[in-house]
Amino acid sequence: MNQITLKKQLSTDVFLMKVRAPLIAEERKAGQFIMLQVDDDFGERIPLTIADASEKDGTITLIFQVVGKTTSDLAALSEGEAIPSVVGPLGKPTHIEKFGTVVCVGGGIGVAPLHPIAQALKKAGNHVITIIGARTKNLLILEDEMRAIADEFIVCTDDGSYGRKALVTVPLKEVCEKNPKPAMAIAIGPPVMMKFCAETTRPYKVFTQVSLNTIMVDGTGMCGGCRVNVGDKVKFVCVDGPEFDGHLVDFDNMISRLSSYKDIETKKHRCKLEGCK
Amino acid sequence: MNxxxxxxxxxxxxxxxxxxxxKIAQYKAKDRLKIPAQDMPCQDPVVRRSNxxxxxxxxxxxxxxxxxxRCIQCKNKPCIxxxxxxxxxxxxxxxxxEGDIQKAIDAIKEFSLLPAICGRVCPQETQCQLTCTTGKSLKDIDKAVAIGRLERFVADWERTQGTIKAPLVKTETGRKVAVVGSGPAGLVxxxxxxxxxxxxxxFEAFHKTGGVMRYGIPEFRLPNEIVDQEIDTLKKMGVEIKTNFVVGRTRKLTDLLDKDGFDAVFVGTGAGLPMFMGIEGENLIGVFSANEYLTRANLMRAFDRDNADTPMYYSKYVAVLGGGxxxxxxxxxxxxxxxxxxxVVYRRTEVEMPARKEEVAHAKEEGIHFYFLQNAKRIxxxxxxxxxxxxxxxxxxxxPDSSGRRRPVVIEGSEFTLDVDxxxxAIGNGSNPLIGQTTPNLNVNKWGNIIVDKETQKTNINRIYAGGDIVLGAATVILAMGEGRRAAAAINKLLAGAG
Incomplete structure (x- = not known):
């Protein structure tokens, strides 16, 4: 179980892995995630979105960026090795139907979870406008895959090293100004990007769905570490989400909570690098 | 403190x-009552505060x-x-x-499979020891025969002797049962x-078995070794264990019956969503559900800060809300x-606290402060x-309110501030929504707890049974075990009939 059947480096820090997990491959739907652990005794459980799956091969595809201890341990595994714990699919699947025109916005690593959703929306008969962006050219992922399913496709980078030199919110605004405006938007990426996408669409009253990636311990509703304010309610990302109405999410609180352990992790990381223990 | x-x-x-x-053969009841009650030996409070x-x-x-x-072997046996x-x-x-510990353990095992656990975590003072005749005669419930400690002694004796026998398994019937959740109900x-x-x-959703006994109850109260022992016994009996498997998500509950060939399913998924106060500031950094705090420290081993990858918050001044x-x-x-x-901030008084008496006493010895008749207004x-x-x-x-406990009433204008980081x-849990969300035909009550027949633990869906906290809300290990017992009897009856 959980053998890595394919490993590919997509950009400097971003890896793609196909992992044997036949039951998850069979059950998963767009929008869902898994929790994984690289060491069953002392490892941390982290949530990762399922980027793709093949029921036939019994594999799921994970795309992740190396940002901390667990993702770097994961990236160190080779093809043929197994990930000790993979559990899922978790979270509510994305609600897919024919809405009309849907604009899908992906930022950085967020393009990975966006891909299966865009795919499903296209399959349901929607007109899909896709905007993907990254800080710089070599951080862009899945461009060909996204282009292949989009009816209209825009790519941009913050530094102008590829495509349009713009933040994704700029083309998003243009799309919203079109007549008729899109039926809905889906934005997935870093929290700040999702926050500003929601701010961009708010004046146009274009419903904007975001997919949140908060701190989680169990991923099954038990710890409450992933809680966010959505409107006047407190929601658990793992069982109520991960997708919510971006116009109602309290992004500032969510971003603040994401930094809960920053001090500890930075210190620990530095300690390990410098071998101070 | 002595x-x-x-x-x-x-x-x-x-x-x-x-x-x-x-002289014991000649002892009358009144002589037995004079035998000194035995204190439980404990780690020194100053030492144990850091291990x-x-x-x-x-x-x-x-x-x-x-x-x-000290047990006078009274006729009416209220303890049972x-x-x-x-x-x-x-x-x-x-x-x-009589000093025949083998016979003692055999006697317990006719009724309970997990004495090492129950001896440690049962609320004896509200169960077997509450009505103990010895305690009543001495007009002091604390002087009741320490049944829990004896149960623990007997179970530990068996474990250290290395004589634990896996219960006998009858000839294979070819029938197959799925047990969802490896907490106390599931194990039974x-x-x-x-x-x-x-x-x-x-089936267990986590990477380790034991449910609340692993993620919730800390090792200073219930060492992992004891839980591992019970799981080992199950393995020796031939029970197959699948970790990292979330029934409801990895596989639908009904698919276990319809596609995977199980003849019956028991759902013991435990308590779920932690409840919060619903007050201002509850989403600040540094506010945790007890579930999260304990799961990090216990299951994810973040107590061992040097070795665990899961971080644990550094705290100097801590307020805990709740009294269980x-x-x-x-x-x-x-x-x-x-x-x-x-x-510990609790809105009623010590008398109303649902926690085991021994745990409250231990907490006090360890220097935990108790603030009764107080509650958080905002953070x-x-x-x-x-x-x-x-x-x-x-x-x-x-x-008194509906629970019979006197209702705490707020004193207007009594606000004060406690400096904490x-x-x-720790005010309780709602039910876990996963099974309910993914099993649309399963009857649950308005709190999301699964509705079962009280005699058989059967749900409204044929061949699906449930028990433990997913039915009871937050209860105890022993009540979960009791429900497991009943469900198992009903499942065995169902399969015998069908066979």
Whole structure:
């Protein structure tokens, strides 16, 4: 179980892995995630979105960026090795139907979870406008895959090293100004990007769905570490989400909570690098 | 505080036993009542505040025999009725008094499969020991025969002897049962159903088995070794264990029956979503559910900060909201993780606290402060979104409410501020929504708890049974086991009929 059947480096820090997990491959739907652990005794459980799956091969595809201890341990595994714990699919699947025109916005690593959703929306008969962006050219992922399913496709980078030199919110605004405006938007990426996408669409009253990636311990509703304010309610990302109405999410609180352990992790990381223990 | 060491207690017991033993055959009830009640030897409170080792060290044989001799073997045996699984308590206690521990463990095991666990975590003072005749005669419930400690002694004796026998398994029937959740209810169902010769697959969502006994109850109260032992016994019986498997998500509940060939399913998925107060500031950094705090420290081993990847918040001043066992566990864990001061804030008084008496006493010995008749009004943060203080209100007790406990009434204008950097919310759990969300035809009540037939634990769906906290809401290990027992009996009956 959980053998890595394919490993590919997509950009400097971003890896793609196909992992044997036949039951998850069979059950998963767009929008869902898994929790994984690289060491069953002392490892941390982290949530990762399922980027793709093949029921036939019994594999799921994970795309992740190396940002901390667990993702770097994961990236160190080779093809043929197994990930000790993979559990899922978790979270509510994305609600897919024919809405009309849907604009899908992906930022950085967020393009990975966006891909299966865009795919499903296209399959349901929607007109899909896709905007993907990254800080710089070599951080862009899945461009060909996204282009292949989009009816209209825009790519941009913050530094102008590829495509349009713009933040994704700029083309998003243009799309919203079109007549008729899109039926809905889906934005997935870093929290700040999702926050500003929601701010961009708010004046146009274009419903904007975001997919949140908060701190989680169990991923099954038990710890409450992933809680966010959505409107006047407190929601658990793992069982109520991960997708919510971006116009109602309290992004500032969510971003603040994401930094809960920053001090500890930075210190620990530095300690390990410098071998101070 | 008067802390007697293990050696002191043992030496005293050796002396007392030597005196009592030659005369015990002639002892009348009134003589037995004069035998001194045996204190539980414990780790020194100052030492244990910084380790995870078990606090209560367990009786020695001499202590156990003396304590057992305090039982007057009364006729009406109220202790049995007080036990949710109706262990023949006087019988096993009699064996301990006689020093025949093998017979004692055999007697317990006729009724309970997990004595090492129950002896440690059952709320004996509200169950078997509540109505104990010895305690009543001495007009002090604390002087009841220490049934729980004796149960623990007997179970530990068996484990250290290495004589634990896996229960006999009958000839394979070819029937297959899925047990969902490896907490106390699930373990009992797995064992009881397997004994009848049915194949059992035990599904666990986490990477480790044991449910609340692993993620929730800390090692200083229930060492992992004890839970591992019980799981090992199940494995020896041939129970198959599948971790990292979330029934409802990895596989639909009904698919287990319809696609995977299981003949019956037991759902023991436990308590779920932690409840919060719904007050201002509850999403600040430094506010945790007790579930999260304890899961990090226990299951994810973040207590071991140097080796664990899962981070644990650094806290100096901690407020714990609630008065149950989970609140005690969280408070004592915070202390062990290095907090300078820990305050348990509870809106009623000590009398109404649902926690085990022994845990409250241990917490006090460890220097935990108790603030009764107070509750949080809001949590205040600094400019970085971190907890800096908690504003509280004072309460007084009014008329009894529906639970029979006097209702706490807020004293208007009594606000005051407690300087804390961490708030742990331990006010209970709602039900886990996963099974309900993914099994649309399953009947649940308005709190999301699965509705079952009280005799058989059967749900409204044929061949699906449920028990433990997913049915009861937050309850105890022993009540979950009791439900597991009933469900297993019903499943065995169903399969026998069908076979």
């Amino acid at each position: 802390h007697k060491t293990e050696t002191e207690l043992h030496n005293q017991a050796v002396k007392d036993l030597a005196e009592v033993l030659p 995870l080792n078990e606090v209560a060290l367990g009786y020695t044989l001499e202590q156990a025999r003396l304590e057992a001799m 009725a007080g036990c949710p699984v109706e262990i023949d308590i006087p019988r096993f206690v009699q064996h301990v008094a 169902v797995a064992a009881d159903v397997r004994r009848e010769g049915h194949k059992v697959v035990l 066992n989970v609140a005690m566990d969280a408070a004592r864990m915070a202390k062990r993780l290095g907090a300078k001061e820990v305050y 205040l943060g600094d400019d970085k979104g971190r907890v800096r203080a908690m504003e509280c209100l004072r309460y007084e007790l009014g008329e 961490t708030v742990i919310v």
